[in-house]
Amino acid sequence: MSGFDDGEEEYRGVVTVLLSGGEQEGTADVRAHIAGHFSPHTGDYRWKGRLSASDEITAAYENGVREVVVRTPEGHEGTGTLDAPNLWGGHPVSGAGTPPFAVPEVELDD
Numbered sequence: 001m002s003g004f005d006d007g008e009e010e011y012r013g014v015v016t017v018l019l020s021g022g023e024q025e026g027t028a029d030v031r032a033h034i035a036g037h038f039s040p041h042t043g044d045y046r047w048k049g050r051l052s053a054s055d056e057i058t059a060a061y062e063n064g065v066r067e068v069v070v071r072t073p074e075g076h077e078g079t080g081t082l083d084a085p086n087l088w089g090g091h092p093v094s095g096a097g098t099p100p101f102a103v104p105e106v107e108l109d110d
Helices: 055-062
Strands: 009-019 026-039 044-051 067-071 077-082 091-096
Touching: 009 044, 009 055, 026 055, 044 077, 055 077, 055 091, 067 091
Parallel strands: none
Antiparallel strands: 009 026, 009 067, 026 044, 044 091, 067 077, 077 091
């Protein structure tokens, strides 16, 4: 995430975060800004972003939840890693593989 609007696909809007693991389970609906790109070095899609402040997500993080599923209202979802809250109470999230937003389909030439 190098500043957005620089060739990366991105999503801004409400997401549902599925919390599981640790001692906390449930969901939280929050605003998110997520961007991603294909990494030619690793051969996969990398995405990262930030989730707005949420008492439910912070409590889950404090209870050991690190792996989350981020889902958009359109049904796109990706599994990511939740990080410690930032100064504003929101949480960074990142993942590799299928992102929680639509990406353009690429057709390879034969």
